[in-house]
Amino acid sequence: MLKIGLDGIRTFLPPEALDFGAALSSLRTLKSGTGAGNDYLGWVRLPETYDRDEFSRIIAAGRRIWEQAEAFVVIGIGGSYLGARAALELLRSPRCNEAKTSGPAVYFIGNGISADDISEVLDLVRGKNLYVNVISKSGTTLEPALAFRIFREYLEHTYGKDGARERILCTTDRARGVLKGIADREGYETFVIPDDVGGRYSVLTPVGLLPMAAAGIDISRVMAGAAAQMAESLAECEENPSVVYAAARQALYRMGKKVEVLSYPGENSRFLAEWWKQLYGESEGKDGLGIFPASCELTADLHSLGQYIQDGERILLETMLRFAHSRRRVEVPRVEADEDGLNYVAGRDYDEIFACAAEGIRRAHISGGVPCMELVADRPDEETFGALVYFFEAACGISGYMQGVNPFDQPGVEEYKKNMFALLGRN
Amino acid sequence: MLKIGLDGIRTFLPPEALDFGAALSSLRTLKSGTGAGNDYLGWVRLPETYDRDEFSRIIAAGRRIWEQAEAFVVIGIGGSYLGARAALELLRSPRCNEAKTSGPAVYFIGNGISADDISEVLDLVRGKNLYVNVISKSGTTLEPALAFRIFREYLEHTYGKDGARERILCTTDRARGVLKGIADREGYETFVIPDDVGGRYSVLTPVGLLPMAAAGIDISRVMAGAAAQMAESLAECEENPSVVYAAARQALYRMGKKVEVLSYPGENSRFLAEWWKQLYGESEGKDGLGIFPASCELTADLHSLGQYIQDGERILLETMLRFAHSRRRVEVPRVEADEDGLNYVAGRDYDEIFACAAEGIRRAHISGGVPCMELVADRPDEETFGALVYFFEAACGISGYMQGVNPFDQPGVEEYKKNMFALLGRN
Numbered sequence: 029m030l031k032i033g034l035d036g037i038r039t040f041l042p043p044e045a046l047d048f049g050a051a052l053s054s055l056r057t058l059k060s061g062t063g064a065g066n067d068y069l070g071w072v073r074l075p076e077t078y079d080r081d082e083f084s085r086i087i088a089a090g091r092r093i094w095e096q097a098e099a100f101v102v103i104g105i106g107g108s109y110l111g112a113r114a115a116l117e118l119l120r121s122p123r124c125n126e127a128k129t130s131g132p133a134v135y136f137i138g139n140g141i142s143a144d145d146i147s148e149v150l151d152l153v154r155g156k157n158l159y160v161n162v163i164s165k166s167g168t169t170l171e172p173a174l175a176f177r178i179f180r181e182y183l184e185h186t187y188g189k190d191g192a193r194e195r196i197l198c199t200t201d202r203a204r205g206v207l208k209g210i211a212d213r214e215g216y217e218t219f220v221i222p223d224d225v226g227g228r229y230s231v232l233t234p235v236g237l238l239p240m241a242a243a244g245i246d247i248s249r250v251m252a253g254a255a256a257q258m259a260e261s262l263a264e265c266e267e268n269p270s271v272v273y274a275a276a277r278q279a280l281y282r283m284g285k286k287v288e289v290l291s292y293p294g295e296n297s298r299f300l301a302e303w304w305k306q307l308y309g310e311s312e313g314k315d316g317l318g319i320f321p322a323s324c325e326l327t328a329d330l331h332s333l334g335q336y337i338q339d340g341e342r343i344l345l346e347t348m349l350r351f352a353h354s355r356r357r358v359e360v361p362r363v364e365a366d367e368d369g370l371n372y373v374a375g376r377d378y379d380e381i382f383a384c385a386a387e388g389i390r391r392a393h394i395s396g397g398v399p400c401m402e403l404v405a406d407r408p409d410e411e412t413f414g415a416l417v418y419f420f421e422a423a424c425g426i427s428g429y430m431q432g433v434n435p436f437d438q439p440g441v442e443e444y445k446k447n448m449f450a451l452l453g454r455n
Numbered sequence: 456m457l458k459i460g461l462d463g464i465r466t467f468l469p470p471e472a473l474d475f476g477a478a479l480s481s482l483r484t485l486k487s488g489t490g491a492g493n494d495y496l497g498w499v500r501l502p503e504t505y506d507r508d509e510f511s512r513i514i515a516a517g518r519r520i521w522e523q524a525e526a527f528v529v530i531g532i533g534g535s536y537l538g539a540r541a542a543l544e545l546l547r548s549p550r551c552n553e554a555k556t557s558g559p560a561v562y563f564i565g566n567g568i569s570a571d572d573i574s575e576v577l578d579l580v581r582g583k584n585l586y587v588n589v590i591s592k593s594g595t596t597l598e599p600a601l602a603f604r605i606f607r608e609y610l611e612h613t614y615g616k617d618g619a620r621e622r623i624l625c626t627t628d629r630a631r632g633v634l635k636g637i638a639d640r641e642g643y644e645t646f647v648i649p650d651d652v653g654g655r656y657s658v659l660t661p662v663g664l665l666p667m668a669a670a671g672i673d674i675s676r677v678m679a680g681a682a683a684q685m686a687e688s689l690a691e692c693e694e695n696p697s698v699v700y701a702a703a704r705q706a707l708y709r710m711g712k713k714v715e716v717l718s719y720p721g722e723n724s725r726f727l728a729e730w731w732k733q734l735y736g737e738s739e740g741k742d743g744l745g746i747f748p749a750s751c752e753l754t755a756d757l758h759s760l761g762q763y764i765q766d767g768e769r770i771l772l773e774t775m776l777r778f779a780h781s782r783r784r785v786e787v788p789r790v791e792a793d794e795d796g797l798n799y800v801a802g803r804d805y806d807e808i809f810a811c812a813a814e815g816i817r818r819a820h821i822s823g824g825v826p827c828m829e830l831v832a833d834r835p836d837e838e839t840f841g842a843l844v845y846f847f848e849a850a851c852g853i854s855g856y857m858q859g860v861n862p863f864d865q866p867g868v869e870e871y872k873k874n875m876f877a878l879l880g881r882n
Contacts, residue, residue: 106758126552139755141812142721143781143805173795181788210794286768294569306759313763320714322749328566331533332733336740338867341713354570361608367637368600372881378570385568388874440765447815454799
């Protein structure tokens, strides 16, 4: 389903530098649940073991929102919005609120503390039939809690308590926490963030699935793609693409490549890269270690970061994601006068031209001293999204274990919160 | 106007590590035009010397588009779109096409080779009164040239040759090049990209100003802000904030900080950070040198890159941009039941809460080993945007000279193009 290409790193590394022994051993640790952070391995078998009853409730709730809502606000931060936003932008479009012909306009909020953002979204949803999905394990994370207070008040003021109850859906802890308490008292429909799945690995739980379903995405296809990839990414062999990716990036890290640039093929996949940054940055960036995750939009950022990638400090490795086919097909028109001199590509497909550009970029970066892996998928569809999620998650667990860290905790995220709460005078 | 704060780097560097002698010498080299790349110093005095006649034409054309267009497509890549998009998202909003009550919907295209993007934008503008601004010095850069061929054909097909002529505005070379030739033959209105201003320094030329004006931004205020900052950023003293920023980042680079994270305060400034990445990455990323430019959205990415920044490899320096005030004011509502426990911030302003978060982040990152400068502006308005542009441009020129590179060329950008054209079979 996904193909990983290592041609672009071979001149930088002898084949034996890829430590498949350690990678496969890390995979076995992951599968057997005997490593660090083994309380958070619920994602490993999730594409097989997910709760079918809840899945049906998600589909039903998603359909209700899709059919009835004119606006749908998703409140969450970090792992509680990046995966769903990645799916919406990849499978629909970053412009889908403008381009849509049915279903609600979707807004992600509560992922920051911006007066301009929250006030503008309030203006945009006013007068529209609004549904809200608030996503928080505890309910106490400041950013989404503030946004939920504001939107809940708006809903109760606009629709009354009963109307708000119909329109608020909570994705939260099974039993505990502030948000669970509010939901139980008010009778809001709830969906469960499993105890054994951390935020950044939660896109295939209700955290990611409900917003996707509400935006008209076929989540059964997403799970099918993830399940197919699971079979490949848990296979204990050197052809396992997640094993290959983990082994390659750790080998490159050992030789001093401290920044990984994920190159992605256009605006649709920008938030897939943002999701990836959280997954890898939070899993591996600890104990003074880790590859810093960065991204580069092709071909836009070749006219931005391109110069640095080509000629700057040689601390970079690159992973180039591309799709063999776009969703749409565009052919370059022929113009007789050929004033712009482009007739040499007239009649050709944008996808074909992009493929030549991508190959040109790959060769240029390699010759400039940047090891460049390729990750190729067929097309940006639901199955591919599920497969990419699982591929990257499995590889991240393996890679983190190879690096010798716990890939499932995030102790550093608490630091700023402690300071912030002290400055705000919270008891 | 802009204040730069160095408190957060003092524990990492002795005061004498900031080489003000070299920074001021680089500033003098810049002002006297005696350094490398001195053919491209037109931006240095631009806020004073810009062509007033052309500026009036920009305002007139912008007003015409603002009043008549329902859709406005800006075709350009790299420096030919990042500055304008940064201005639109900061001064209006990333959601301004949805939120607008007057003026055209604005689309940036021709900055990649994505069939999905170009096809969707074509769908979005169909049936709307469409104006197009194509921005390219030569007219031969593949990405914008392809988009222009497609949109020009669409306009001629929809409105006829005369109707297309009224709706196409070209920003290009004064005298030469493919696009200039087409514009002259067809009678399209043209605006000039000065010979002595490189792409990434061109936001205060027609390249950035025309799209801003067409989106209803008061470009006189932008230029006034740039002029005020120019006075500060060309002053030969150690209080000059551009000198301070350049000296500080070069000192941190010398001690092994190879990645600079520009933290910015919310979605509105995301493209300001993208513009900054091009400015610094392309100016300094050469000869195997340079600080890799990355960005972090506050507070969203604290739940993504935050863990890495706090605890990962200690190769990072941070520059934290914030505004003392947002455009809008939002107060946290008081709720008697206080089920979510947020009444300790009830009645407080989002801006005040954000300021506590930012200070909490700054302290956390410093204690985690990341030197953190602050860059504080009053509010995200036109003057501030102009000031930020000039501040960063001047500091980039100084910093590049301190690093010993030519900050005004970009030889590495050609590499992928050569390969791509060969693969596409261009003669």
